[in-house]
Amino acid sequence: MTDEATVGRDRGPVGRGGAPGGDPTAPARPGTSGRDAAVTPGLVCAHHHLYAALARGMPAPPRTPASFREILELVWWRLDAALDLEMLRWSARLGALEALEQGTTAIIDHHESPSAIEDSLSVIAEACAEVGVRVVCAYGVTDRHGPDGARRGLEENRRFLAQGGAGLVGVHAAFTCRDATLEAAADLARQFGVGVHVHVCEGPDDDAAPVRLSRLATPRWVLAHGVRLASGHSLSGTIVHNPFSNLNNAVGYAQPARFRNPVALGTDGIGADMLEAFRLAYALARTADVTVEPDRAWRWLAAGWDLVPEARDDRVTWSYAPMHPGHVAFTPGIRPLRVEVAGRVVLDDGRPTLVDAAEIRARAREQAARLHARL
Numbered sequence: 001m002t003d004e005a006t007v008g009r010d011r012g013p014v015g016r017g018g019a020p021g022g023d024p025t026a027p028a029r030p031g032t033s034g035r036d037a038a039v040t041p042g043l044v045c046a047h048h049h050l051y052a053a054l055a056r057g058m059p060a061p062p063r064t065p066a067s068f069r070e071i072l073e074l075v076w077w078r079l080d081a082a083l084d085l086e087m088l089r090w091s092a093r094l095g096a097l098e099a100l101e102q103g104t105t106a107i108i109d110h111h112e113s114p115s116a117i118e119d120s121l122s123v124i125a126e127a128c129a130e131v132g133v134r135v136v137c138a139y140g141v142t143d144r145h146g147p148d149g150a151r152r153g154l155e156e157n158r159r160f161l162a163q164g165g166a167g168l169v170g171v172h173a174a175f176t177c178r179d180a181t182l183e184a185a186a187d188l189a190r191q192f193g194v195g196v197h198v199h200v201c202e203g204p205d206d207d208a209a210p211v212r213l214s215r216l217a218t219p220r221w222v223l224a225h226g227v228r229l230a231s232g233h234s235l236s237g238t239i240v241h242n243p244f245s246n247l248n249n250a251v252g253y254a255q256p257a258r259f260r261n262p263v264a265l266g267t268d269g270i271g272a273d274m275l276e277a278f279r280l281a282y283a284l285a286r287t288a289d290v291t292v293e294p295d296r297a298w299r300w301l302a303a304g305w306d307l308v309p310e311a312r313d314d315r316v317t318w319s320y321a322p323m324h325p326g327h328v329a330f331t332p333g334i335r336p337l338r339v340e341v342a343g344r345v346v347l348d349d350g351r352p353t354l355v356d357a358a359e360i361r362a363r364a365r366e367q368a369a370r371l372h373a374r375l
């Protein structure tokens with residue numbers, strides 16, 4: 001069991017660069033006025049799948065998925081198997097661009113491309129660097145493609161981390177991995193002093209995850225979803241709540257307020273608009289408890305800075321002030337005007353400065369057409 005103080009106050013899962021302190025609950029510095037009230041640190045998407053940026057508009061599956069398991073089998077596991085590195089490059093560029101355009105300067109990505117494993121994490125990291133967005137990469141190891149697929153996935157995590165990449169060790173989910181694979185991933189993470197990024201209890205297939213992972217998980221692990229995770233579970237790590245995805249997959253409400261673990265917010269691959277994720281997290285919390293204030297979901301958003309502390313030093317100037325939870329929860333259409341990442345202006349007057357947004361969108365459309373033709 002972990003508690004709020006265990007994760008990331010001194011070092012996030014990535015563990016590089018240190019955490020510049022500060023009050024994580026005060027991104028908008030309540031009480032300030034004028035221009036500063038429109039400035040926050042860069043937002044963090046704590047669970048993303050950049051490879052999913054080309055999925056929108058994909059052809060309908062052979063039959064309509066009727067369960068979470070069928071959504072995986074008929075949509076995502078067909079899509080990820082069809083990806084090659086060129087598709088991935090443009091998918092990641094598009095996903096990074098869309099993150100930047102929403103004031104999200106750090107992405108914790110979870111990747112799978114079983115037909116193009118080697119170098120895939122470097123392709124994602126390069127794409128994000130070109131756009132000017134931070135990324136923490138992980139390859140989702142799985143036994144879905146046999147022991148050799150799992151071995152190659154582990155090796156891609158090892159290669160990327162050994163070459164100095166910012167990353168976690170990825171695991172798809174306990175229910176698609178043998179115990180030996182889970183142990184190997186946990187060992188690898190331990191060797192590099194990082195956590196494991198894994199889906200946990202998103203749907204009924206994964207109900208055994210807490211038992212199988214509890215002795216492996218550390219406070220540096222990133223646990224996506226936790227929808228069916230028992231309130232009194234014994235998994236260490238940060239639970240990432242993905243409100244849009246959970247609604248879209250009809251898996252239920254995670255009720256993240258019940259956990260003792262730190263809770264952060266993600267999108268699970270449906271863009272990287274973290275103000276939207278915040279608003280949805282707030283509205284969902286209200287459906288369970290009408291006394292909940294927007295500050296609670298804002299604290300979940302702010303927990304992203306414990307995972308990627310460097311994003312605290314990024315600056316986003318928004319189209320609206322004050323950027324306080326009680327305002328943002330009820331104000332549509334807030335957009336960033338200017339974004340600085342590590343002191344460099346990467347978005348100015350609402351437009352990216354390092355890349356041509358129109359070109360990325362056009363090339364991503366071409367790659368999406370190639371991908372969809374394979375499905």
Ligand SMILES: [Zn+2]
Nearest residue numbers: 110199224268
């Ligand atoms: Zn996911």
